[in-house]
Amino acid sequence: MVTTGDVENVFLKAYDALERGSFDSEIFLDLVRADFSNERELKDYEELLNILIARTQNAISPWPPVKTDILKTTVKITDIAEIKPFREGEICYIPVSKNESTFIIGDLHGDRESFVKIMEKTQFLTKHADGTRIIALGDYIDRGLHGLNIIVGLVLLKLFFPEQILLLKGNHEVWEKTDSGKIIPTVSGDNEFIEGWEELFSPDTFANLKNFFDDMPAMVFTNNGGLLAHGGIPRPEGDNHDYSFIKSLADLNSPKIIKEVLWSDPEDKETVIITGDTRFSFAKKHFESYMQRIGGSFMIRGHEPVSQGSRYLFDNKLLTVFSTGGSGAYEGYAEMHPAFVLMDGNGEKYIFNV
Incomplete structure (x- = not known):
């Protein structure tokens, strides 16, 4: 493990490697495994941390903007005719070719x-x-x-491989930023993360972290x-599985729908x-109606602890993946068996336990 006395040196090595454009897996692993517990020395590398986080602004959405509002004129995912990746608002579109492999990682916490x-x-x-994402x-x-x-590791990966690493927000x-300028989480439990560092890091660091999170998209469509x-899918209108209010894929960019997509869970x-305010459950008929409306064939999501790391529902059309568990996890997840998914260019999915 890299001790705090060496952390600044590893940050400097990472910065130098980035300047050279030469990825070094050992530097990456050293930072991810680094001991950030020495409060007196955290300030020594705060500036380098901020430089790296700020640089992700262009890397989060590496693709040039599309000339037209593609999603506004499209109702179904499979009707998108673009041959290159693009992003509109909170939604990314990726045309997956037959020879590409995509690894999908669930919650890390x-x-x-x-x-x-x-x-x-x-x-x-x-x-x-190049064929791996x-x-x-x-x-x-x-x-x-x-x-x-985790954040430092993701920042490095995104900076070195902007088109191969796609980070969705959970x-x-x-x-949020209060009227007084203080950064606060919208999930009360996250106060521990912020309170643990707010006496050590400047407000600018938290502002940069917020920008990093804000820039993350919320959804990915594939061809x-x-x-x-x-999380899951948005609420229907009323109690009858009605998603006819979605007139185009661009409607999914509404803040209300984005919040629902981050919070909802499937129920077998x-x-x-459907009850509840922020977090709610949807069933098979909701899922089928929604997927039919937007032209979706399958969904892969996280958000929900799964003891074996993955779980299929709804005729294997919905896959939940959870990637934390074991000795390094939060104690409430210690009995979980973390997993990740490999999806090939044909959409076939293979589950691996860690």
């Missing part, structure tokens, strides 16, 4: 041990071939002890009808009466 094991098992750190589904912080390590990556998001039933 500050579990650096599982994060490192996943990165090693994917072999992305050593090969990172990683999509992370959010909830990088909260509960676990090493949320900052509900724990939604922070084979795939939908990837942190044919139908349920």
